[in-house]
Amino acid sequence: AALAADPGAPHDARSLLSAEETEWQLSTFLGRTEPLPADSFLDVLAERVRRHPDDLAVAHGGDRWSYRRLDERSDQVARGLRAHGVLGEEEVVGVVMDRSPEWIAAVLGILKAGGVYLPARPDFPGERTGRQFRRGECRVVLTDHLGASAEHRQVAARVEEAVAACPRRPAVVTVRELVAASGSVRPPDTPSGPGRLAYVYFTSGSTGEPKGAMIEHGSLLNHLLAKIEDLGIGPGDVVAQTAPACFDISFWQIFAPLLVGGSTRIVDADTQLDIARFLDEVEHAGVRVMQLVPSYLDVLLAHVERDPRRPPSLRAVSVTGEALKPDLARRWFAAFPGIPLVNAYGATEVADDTMHEILVEPPRQGFISVGGLLRNVYAYVLDDRLRPAPLGAPGQIAFAGICVGRGYINDEERTARAFVPDPARPGTRMYLTGDIGRWLPDGRIEFLGRRDQQVKIQGFRIETGEVENRMLGVSGVREAAVVVDASGPHEKSLVAFYLADGEVTGDDVRAGLVRSLPDYMVPTRIRRLDAMPLTANGKVDRLRLARQLTSPS
Numbered sequence: 001a002a003l004a005a006d007p008g009a010p011h012d013a014r015s016l017l018s019a020e021e022t023e024w025q026l027s028t029f030l031g032r033t034e035p036l037p038a039d040s041f042l043d044v045l046a047e048r049v050r051r052h053p054d055d056l057a058v059a060h061g062g063d064r065w066s067y068r069r070l071d072e073r074s075d076q077v078a079r080g081l082r083a084h085g086v087l088g089e090e091e092v093v094g095v096v097m098d099r100s101p102e103w104i105a106a107v108l109g110i111l112k113a114g115g116v117y118l119p120a121r122p123d124f125p126g127e128r129t130g131r132q133f134r135r136g137e138c139r140v141v142l143t144d145h146l147g148a149s150a151e152h153r154q155v156a157a158r159v160e161e162a163v164a165a166c167p168r169r170p171a172v173v174t175v176r177e178l179v180a181a182s183g184s185v186r187p188p189d190t191p192s193g194p195g196r197l198a199y200v201y202f203t204s205g206s207t208g209e210p211k212g213a214m215i216e217h218g219s220l221l222n223h224l225l226a227k228i229e230d231l232g233i234g235p236g237d238v239v240a241q242t243a244p245a246c247f248d249i250s251f252w253q254i255f256a257p258l259l260v261g262g263s264t265r266i267v268d269a270d271t272q273l274d275i276a277r278f279l280d281e282v283e284h285a286g287v288r289v290m291q292l293v294p295s296y297l298d299v300l301l302a303h304v305e306r307d308p309r310r311p312p313s314l315r316a317v318s319v320t321g322e323a324l325k326p327d328l329a330r331r332w333f334a335a336f337p338g339i340p341l342v343n344a345y346g347a348t349e350v351a352d353d354t355m356h357e358i359l360v361e362p363p364r365q366g367f368i369s370v371g372g373l374l375r376n377v378y379a380y381v382l383d384d385r386l387r388p389a390p391l392g393a394p395g396q397i398a399f400a401g402i403c404v405g406r407g408y409i410n411d412e413e414r415t416a417r418a419f420v421p422d423p424a425r426p427g428t429r430m431y432l433t434g435d436i437g438r439w440l441p442d443g444r445i446e447f448l449g450r451r452d453q454q455v456k457i458q459g460f461r462i463e464t465g466e467v468e469n470r471m472l473g474v475s476g477v478r479e480a481a482v483v484v485d486a487s488g489p490h491e492k493s494l495v496a497f498y499l500a501d502g503e504v505t506g507d508d509v510r511a512g513l514v515r516s517l518p519d520y521m522v523p524t525r526i527r528r529l530d531a532m533p534l535t536a537n538g539k540v541d542r543l544r545l546a547r548q549l550t551s552p553s
């Protein structure tokens, strides 16, 4: 595993640096340096296809696609996109598809054409998807929902609402249509280079506007290789594809195994809702590696503790997205002794995970660190003036090196706030995570929480400010505050408070939110107040609001 952290940079490089650069370099830890073997993962994948075209690449239910089939279908998509003006100039292509082998071919085809993948979800409100397409200046939208069924009509209406929100309306096409249009088109030369943009994943934004994190091919390949290395993914290994398309986790769940001759197994959302069925599928498909969010692992373990079973193929499980509590890890090792549990930490803006803690036995301490740095990744812990905090003191975690994304798409202001110059490597930038942590003496980091109102519910990243802003959009609502209720025994939930003029019920507010926010962002409880509790300096007193939750409404 790549977890040994070397402090600072190589010695000879240091002598050429200014005193300030040296101080910064001494304050950082670096995961192992490892040159990238290619410009993009597409080159590595192409080699696999050439050598083992008939191996299994993607499975979904009874559907099984070989590397060759995936390659041919994605080539057709790439050619069809060319006919729609995707010419390798980083044109953004929105995708509103269910997870399926065809979806994976679409993602691959977009990248082969030199386009940029922007995922959206069929079940998300058209208004929110529209904000993403507009912000991303989408050129084309790919969907598989243009059929006659009621569900398809509903999704088509959402897609229509989304594209109508764009000043320059993107073309809406199905993969089938692209394939039909592909015949006469010359295959594009896949433009390459590690600095080319690969994808944009949107995350919640506190102002009410989602932010689209842009990730380049070099960062992406680095991340895929780190996952392969630390999770020990090899030829023939099956990785479960469990994450929704709008989660960047879904990317490595697909492509990490494909770079080493393994396969990805798409596990549908409704199967995941029923733990017994989920474990059946894991066992039946021979899943060896999977990554879940802690809240799901909690439910899975509760099931297995009642009804012990252990899919024999499982070899490593990773959790990510939220703090891993020692108790959950202990329960893991009680139910699955000998199977490593990897705490993966990172953020969408730094190409997903940047640190891994690989546990092979139950933790003895009162916390689990987020581990050591992945290859080619640097980290800092910074004080309030964005200077290196003393070793061991709490501060904001920042990442630098190859993992750092290009910024937020078409959003210079928010990019400049979060992506700032890296003083140790002039000309490059570091990403300020907003997370608080501290260095442990061995180069690992202990995660201590957030410095803002960003929360996680079932692993989904939510800025409570985005929900509050949408509430203020409901007619009559004057003030809004959203807090997390973590008092229950199980998953946390969002609770909203509001002040309003006239007759505005909680149901009215809910109806307004459902129109513009995905399900997981709509508060479970919405309560009207006569006055907002304030702190001594006049801010909404969130602690007091959270305390009210344990009292009856």
Ligand code: ADP
Pocket (backbone or CB within 6 Å): 203, 247, 248, 249, 319, 320, 321, 322, 323, 324, 343, 344, 345, 346, 347, 348, 349, 351, 352, 353, 370, 433, 435, 447, 450, 456, 459, 460, 461
């Ligand atoms: P991802 O790239 O994994 O999808 P998101 O961008 O959705 O991540 O969320 C990133 C944030 O999630 C981090 O800044 C941190 O607050 C939290 N987070 C992610 N992984 C962990 C972890 N292992 N432990 C604690 N917090 C985590």
